Amino acid sequence: MSTISKNIVTIQNSKEYNRIAHVYFNRKYTNSGNSYDIDLKTYIKPGYFILDFGCGPGNNFNFLLSCKPKLLVGVDISQKMLDYANLDVKNNSVIKLIRSSFEEFKINIKFDFILAHLSFVHVQPENLDTILIKCFGLLNGDRYFFANYFEGNDEIKIMESEWDNEKEVKRYFCFLKKQTLERAYKKAHFEIKKIFLSEGKSFNRINIIAKKP
Template sequence: MSEVNFNSRAFTYVDSALVQKSASEVLLNLLSIKPGEDVLDIGCGPGHITKKIAHITEGTVMGIDISQGMIEQAVSSNQEFTNLTYSVMDAENFELPVNFDVIVCNSAFQWFQKPEQSLTCCFNTLKQGGRIGVQAPATSLYCPNFVAAIEKISLHPSTREIFKYFKSPWLFFESKEEYEQLFRSCGFDIMYSELRDESNLFSVEQAYKIYQSGAENGYLNQSFYTVTLTDDYINSFRELVKEALKEQSDDSGMIDLKFKRIYIIAKKQGVLKSREC
């Protein structure tokens, strides 16, 4: 069985993560990073957003990710910035010797199983008055198109038995108020929050690549099943997803791909007590 996770996607992620890149532009605009600010990019993947940040500021820029493959790809593609470094690090348990003005977390927060612990680490890593910006898919209907495809998986004779043993790895809240409360409980003041409905037209092939860049790393990851995945299951799963996306396309072969996304900008105020990351 071929392994399905972010390590295996390191070389293709930049080309297929279309919606993550467009959402990152919204997030960076909301953060308004200033020249000279020090910035930490959490869940940086292969570093394409981190390099964009290094274009904005001459301050220290660092990208961290739990995936060794993603960091290796980020390091190998960084030939131009002397202020930019990368490191393999767990966002739920990290400590750095320097503090940052800004933390960016783009399309990664949904993977955090211990969000309070992650935000505590972020709080401790920010300078006083520093800010954190998070963008992530949100709610159980994070992408109605993908949810409909997975419903097909759960019912089809070739996949339904093994799919019963899938346990979702994602953190989804159903309202922006729940996200706000989480950040406040970790010591942050909310500067901005919005739960947005976003949609864009993509070809079936593009929509499938977008699915593979994110969602498939959960749905076909052995770590999130209590039974062993087989190549037949993985192949059938993929074909059914392609079929479902094709069924959603219009006469011109385009899909209106919809996402619900949370955008939060929060500021560190005061000192967080009695917590360790």
């Protein structure tokens, strides 16, 4: 298992997401709708408090708002991403935006649904237990949590890509075994209700719907 300092990963990924935030926004991923390989509306009821953990420029907001939440909290490590998200939601009192890492996030609210769509792909294996235990603590009982991960061999890699005019964008991604995820969810006291693999263009995703008993 490869390990890299959490600070190095956080600083590098934050810097690069700040750099490509305008590309995310201009590509209008905010209009992507429900692209989670599963019907999440089954698990979300009107009036819920929802946490979008790693919200970017609001990629998931259109879908989540269609579920009619009472409160939608978007958290991201990139201030630039949140600045772009705010362009679309600044007049919406339902939405609250917070800049924070997963590890440092604190709030005096319990949520009814937590979404981590392609954001926990940056969580290293040795930090997974801590993050999942945090999610368990943030969730109300008898409520659900959806996250997806890149399938792999419990390792972290720095991947280089191009985003329009932004060249040599280097971000750290983590690739996890299904068994590693199952052990971590069990340790955090989640009940895994559904776990399935979906094929991506570059990487396969492990998708997990879990419930807090």
